[in-house]
Amino acid sequence: MHDVIIKELITVEPPIMEGFDKSGKNSQCCFELYGFDIMLDSDLKPWLLEVNISPSFSSSSPFDKTVKTKLACDFLTLVGVPIIDHSKSEFEEDVK
Numbered sequence: 795m796h797d798v799i800i801k802e803l804i805t806v807e808p809p810i811m812e813g814f815d816k817s818g819k820n821s822q823c824c825f826e827l828y829g830f831d832i833m834l835d836s837d838l839k840p841w842l843l844e845v846n847i848s849p850s851f852s853s854s855s856p857f858d859k860t861v862k863t864k865l866a867c868d869f870l871t872l873v874g875v876p877i878i879d880h881s882k883s884e885f886e887e888d889v890k
Contacts, residue, residue, distance in 0.1 A: 795832055795840045802830070802842060825873050 814824070829849030833841045851866065853859035871877070 795830075798832060798840045798842050799830055802845060827869055 810826075826847070827849060829846035831843040831846070833843055835841060851862050853862055
């Protein structure tokens with residue numbers, strides 16, 4: 795699956811970079827999330843079905859909600875959003 799994703803990103807790099815350059819955004823503070831739908835056949839060979847440029851975070855089941863919640867947490871960690879422990883926030887202490 796890793797190779798499928800890397801190869802797909804290589805094929806679309808020029809138009810992505812062209813759009814990025816035209817937008818004038820700073821490359822140090824810009825990111826995108828893509829959703830890759832991959833099917834495995836009986837030999838465990840991956841087949842790329844589609845790539846979503848705006849994947850849905852809505853949940854249709856408890857399992858779906860768990861997977862997407864963990865994905866969102868990992869994604870935000872990767873882009874450098876700090877984790878906030880609300881149980882230790884100053885606001886919580888002031889309220890108590």
